[in-house]
Amino acid sequence: MSVAVRQDPALIETNPPLVPGRRDYHDLTEQISTIVEAKVYETPKKYWVTLSITSSIVVLLLSMLTYLAVTGIGVWGNNRPIGWAWDITNFVFWIGIGHAGTLISAILFLFRQKWRTSINRSAEAMTLFAVMCAAIFPLFHTGRPWRAYWLFPVPNTDLNMWQNFRSPLIWDVFAVNTYLMVSILFWYTGLVPDVATLRDRAKSKIRAWVYGSLALGWRGSARHWRHYESAYLILAGISTPLVLSVHSVVSFDFATSVIPGWHTTIFPPYFVAGAIFSGFAMVMTLLLISRWLLNLQNLITMKHLENMNKIMLVTGSIVGYSYATEFFIAWYSGDVYEQFTFWNRAFGPYWWAAWTIYTCNAFIPQIFWFKKMRTSLWVMFIVSITSNIGMWFERFVIIATSLTRDFLPTSWGYFHPTWVDMLTLFGTFGLFFTLFLLFARFLPMIAMSEVKGVAAVERHTFAPPEPAAEEVH
Amino acid sequence: MPQFDIEQIKDKLGIGEDKVYAAMGSFTTPEELVKAGRKVREMGYTKLDAMTPFPVHGIDDALGIPYSKLGWVVIFFSITGTCLALFLQWYTGGLQMIKNLIPFGLSPYPLVIGGKPLFDFSFSIPIDFELTVAFTALATFYGLWITIGLPRMYHPSMNYRNAHRATDDRFLLVIEATDPMFDAQRASEHLRSVGADEVEVVAG
Numbered sequence: 001m002s003v004a005v006r007q008d009p010a011l012i013e014t015n016p017p018l019v020p021g022r023r024d025y026h027d028l029t030e031q032i033s034t035i036v037e038a039k040v041y042e043t044p045k046k047y048w049v050t051l052s053i054t055s056s057i058v059v060l061l062l063s064m065l066t067y068l069a070v071t072g073i074g075v076w077g078n079n080r081p082i083g084w085a086w087d088i089t090n091f092v093f094w095i096g097i098g099h100a101g102t103l104i105s106a107i108l109f110l111f112r113q114k115w116r117t118s119i120n121r122s123a124e125a126m127t128l129f130a131v132m133c134a135a136i137f138p139l140f141h142t143g144r145p146w147r148a149y150w151l152f153p154v155p156n157t158d159l160n161m162w163q164n165f166r167s168p169l170i171w172d173v174f175a176v177n178t179y180l181m182v183s184i185l186f187w188y189t190g191l192v193p194d195v196a197t198l199r200d201r202a203k204s205k206i207r208a209w210v211y212g213s214l215a216l217g218w219r220g221s222a223r224h225w226r227h228y229e230s231a232y233l234i235l236a237g238i239s240t241p242l243v244l245s246v247h248s249v250v251s252f253d254f255a256t257s258v259i260p261g262w263h264t265t266i267f268p269p270y271f272v273a274g275a276i277f278s279g280f281a282m283v284m285t286l287l288l289i290s291r292w293l294l295n296l297q298n299l300i301t302m303k304h305l306e307n308m309n310k311i312m313l314v315t316g317s318i319v320g321y322s323y324a325t326e327f328f329i330a331w332y333s334g335d336v337y338e339q340f341t342f343w344n345r346a347f348g349p350y351w352w353a354a355w356t357i358y359t360c361n362a363f364i365p366q367i368f369w370f371k372k373m374r375t376s377l378w379v380m381f382i383v384s385i386t387s388n389i390g391m392w393f394e395r396f397v398i399i400a401t402s403l404t405r406d407f408l409p410t411s412w413g414y415f416h417p418t419w420v421d422m423l424t425l426f427g428t429f430g431l432f433f434t435l436f437l438l439f440a441r442f443l444p445m446i447a448m449s450e451v452k453g454v455a456a457v458e459r460h461t462f463a464p465p466e467p468a469a470e471e472v473h
Numbered sequence: 474m475p476q477f478d479i480e481q482i483k484d485k486l487g488i489g490e491d492k493v494y495a496a497m498g499s500f501t502t503p504e505e506l507v508k509a510g511r512k513v514r515e516m517g518y519t520k521l522d523a524m525t526p527f528p529v530h531g532i533d534d535a536l537g538i539p540y541s542k543l544g545w546v547v548i549f550f551s552i553t554g555t556c557l558a559l560f561l562q563w564y565t566g567g568l569q570m571i572k573n574l575i576p577f578g579l580s581p582y583p584l585v586i587g588g589k590p591l592f593d594f595s596f597s598i599p600i601d602f603e604l605t606v607a608f609t610a611l612a613t614f615y616g617l618w619i620t621i622g623l624p625r626m627y628h629p630s631m632n633y634r635n636a637h638r639a640t641d642d643r644f645l646l647v648i649e650a651t652d653p654m655f656d657a658q659r660a661s662e663h664l665r666s667v668g669a670d671e672v673e674v675v676a677g
Contacts, residue, residue: 024642025526025641025642026641026642029526029641029642153561153565161584162565162566163565164584164586165561165562165565165566165596165597165600166566166586166587166589166596167586168599170600171599171600171603174599174600174603174604175599175603177607178603178604178606178607178610181607181610181611182606182607182610185610185611185613185614186610188614189614189617193526193527193640196640197526197640197641199476199640200636200637200638200640200641201637201641202476208475208476209476212475212476212477213476216618216623216624216625217623217624217625217626217627217628218623218640219524219628219630219631219636219639219640220524220525220526220639220640221522221523221524221621221630222522222523222524222525222529222532222533222536222538223522223538223621224621224623225525225528225529226528226533226538226540226541227541227543227617227620227621228528228617228621229528229541230540230541230543230544231541231543231613231614231616231617234543234544234547234609234613235610235613235614238606238609238610238613241602241606242603242606245599245602245603245606249599249603252599448526449526449527449528450527452526452527453527453528456503456527456529
């Protein structure tokens with residue numbers, strides 16, 4: 001056992017334990033497993049009420065998508081010149097949401113940030129659900145979702161040609177599908193030891209079967225753990241460049257075109273920073289809700305929340321800096337079309353949306369410079385909501401303002417969403433929250449094995465001072 | 474409640490009570506386990522294992538568990554992924570010379586779009602990268618389960634009274650019967666002497 005460095009008692013205030021209260025391993029198992037094992041009436045009523053509301057919204061989403069599929073994409077407000085409207089906005093928005101999950105689970109793992117342990121599982125689940133929501137939009141924007149296999153390089157005789165690999169849209173197909181697959185594998189690998197715990201605690205035949213099958217016969221052997229940790233490290237190692245690549249590829253959809261306002265090299269890092277920012281905001285929203293719904297205050301501590309707020313401050317500032325850079329480069333380039341587009345963005349027909357994003361993404365997160373704000377639950381909840389509103393509008397503004405004013409003034413236009421547009425977007429939120437609520441209830445929302453590992457280390461770090469006699473040697 | 478009826482599986486596999494799997498004992502903290510593991514290994518045992526609810530650091534050295542070579546397997550598949558991506562894009566875009574030799578439905582249909590070349594390394598990079606990552610992830614995932622021999626329905630350690638607590642709060646030490654030094658009586662005594670509780674000779 002490596003000797004853990006003892007925490008200086010004077011610094012406990014600023015660096016509190018991640019698993020407070022020196023609880024033993026069994027308590028941790030109990031607390032996390034009982035959420036999953038509770039009987040229907042034992043789960044708080046507020047949970048079932050929330051779930052029934054969100055699942056009704058899923059029905060709404062399904063009916064909107066059916067309506068679109070049988071009628072055609074004319075039911076959306078997409079027009080000329082704004083052919084890429086809410087569907088691409090929603091796609092980029094949801095993909096971005098997913099990024100925080102991978103960042104927390106992979107990048108913070110590589111940096112050995114122990115505070116990730118109690119939030120990584122739910123953040124990874126959020127990634128999966130967000131990518132699923134995102135995939136809906138390009139799929140239905142094709143107008144013929146049953147032809148979706150044309151997107152993949154499958155030999156077929158009804159098309160008789162291959163995909164155009166010079167187009168960033170096909171890169172997107174590969175990036176998003178790889179991202180979804182890797183996220184599922186990473187999430188499931190992390191889940192296996194915890195599902196094994198549930199299997200071993202199972203009291204009913206159904207539970208023993210379901211969790212037993214998912215656990216693959218995991219028994220916690222030290223030899224297995226060694227390979228397991230190696231595999232986990234590899235998955236984290238490849239997820240890190242992957243997460244950076246996915247939103248970069250998404251930004252190529254715009255950056256490789258020759259539309260003013262899109263044709264910029266800043267897009268990949270700018271999109272990635274925005275994605276992490278919005279994703280962290282969404283993790284914050286979900287964690288604050290589930291922490292309250294399922295009483296997880298001792299596992300998702302203020303330290304976790306404060307750290308996340310710090311990351312939001314950093315990424316929000318990067319996003320703000322990117323906005324400034326975009327304007328500067330538009331001016332500095334001397335390109336009149338570029339200059340017009342940016343002037344139009346801030347003061348044109350979409351000025352209200354543009355100023356929403358500058359306020360929500362660049363200015364509001366700056367209050368996290370103050371510790372009092374960083375540690376206030378209400379403040380962080382509100383900021384997490386405004387950040388997501390801001391980031392949705394960011395994508396909308398990027399897409400709509402460049403298209404709304406074409407090179408020819410005769411083809412200028414304005415986008416009005418239809419009720420189908422609005423209800424579809426609303427419906428994806430229903431799908432997202434439904435999946436998340438089901439996950440939180442039926443799978444261990446907190447990585448038990450990882451939290452126990454942290455608790456084992458903290459047992460030394462935060463051990464009460466030993467008697468003087470023992471400190472001599 | 475166990476997922477499977479263990480007795481039934483044993484019947485099918487022909488495992489009788491006379492066959493011994495190991496001597497097992499349990500500890501309440503990871504530190505005790507590591508200390509005990511080291512002592513047992515110093516006694517000369519080589520076929521040792523532990524069962525723990527989370528990866529215990531130091532146990533690998535204490536029990537002499539070798540490094541995982543999974544990475545070497547995985548990198549082979551990563552390179553395969555890159556090559557496949559390059560081939561896919563080169564074949565579907567640029568391969569025209571042998572067009573007539575390729576079966577119908579698989580033949581490339583060269584499209585000139587925006588005056589871009591039919592194949593170039595530079596535009597193939599995103600998909601090269603994505604497929605490398607996809608192959609790496611799949612190889613890691615399946616490689617892990619194949620390496621450690623899971624999934625499996627039955628393992629003799631399931632016969633240990635407290636096996637279910639190895640995923641909860643107990644740290645088990647295992648001296649396997651395949652060890653040349655193994656003697657059920659002696660191994661149990663050795664486990665007790667290093668401080669193990671609930672020492673049992675496990676059949677299966």
